[in-house]
Amino acid sequence: MTQSSDDDFDWTLRSGSTPSSDTGPDSGVGGYGYYIYIEASDPRRLNDKAMILLPSFTRDGDFCLSFSFNMYGYHVNMLRVAKLVASGQLVTLWKMKGQQGPHWQTAQFNVDLRTADQLAFIGIRGEAFSGDIAVDSIAVRSGRCVDGEKNVGPH
Numbered sequence: 001m002t003q004s005s006d007d008d009f010d011w012t013l014r015s016g017s018t019p020s021s022d023t024g025p026d027s028g029v030g031g032y033g034y035y036i037y038i039e040a041s042d043p044r045r046l047n048d049k050a051m052i053l054l055p056s057f058t059r060d061g062d063f064c065l066s067f068s069f070n071m072y073g074y075h076v077n078m079l080r081v082a083k084l085v086a087s088g089q090l091v092t093l094w095k096m097k098g099q100q101g102p103h104w105q106t107a108q109f110n111v112d113l114r115t116a117d118q119l120a121f122i123g124i125r126g127e128a129f130s131g132d133i134a135v136d137s138i139a140v141r142s143g144r145c146v147d148g149e150k151n152v153g154p155h
């Protein structure tokens with residue numbers, strides 16, 4: 001994954017809990033491993049954005065994107081998933097706003113992509129430090145999501 005410079009700060013790679021209490025996950029999905037998150041403590045400010053990009057896609061097609069997200073903390077703002085297309089436009093595919101509780105949750109939805117498109121995860125900081133947002137277990141599978149699998153979003 002690649003950190004964007006067209007934003008305000010970077011995502012952080014971490015294992016275990018985040019440094020601030022009462023925000024962020026206790027661990028990666030399943031209780032172990034690394035995840036990425038936006039650290040909402042100083043010097044971050046309201047609406048600061050961090051964007052991280054998946055590698056460019058090498059063909060056109062339908063894909064099934066799944067990932068886990070943790071949005072725990074009183075001041076959690078927004079997580080947005082978008083595709084960065086050739087024109088430079090960011091097309092929103094999914095977004096979630098506000099605190100979603102202490103546990104990891106799963107999102108899964110279909111995306112149609114063209115060659116050179118990139119999927120982007122954009123974390124947006126809320127009003128105060130208790131606004132960590134974490135992402136783990138990102139998977140992109142060829143073809144549409146299989147019926148019967150858990151399907152959350154797009155919203």
Ligand SMILES: [Ca+2]
Nearest residue numbers: 004007009010
């Ligand atoms: Ca950045």
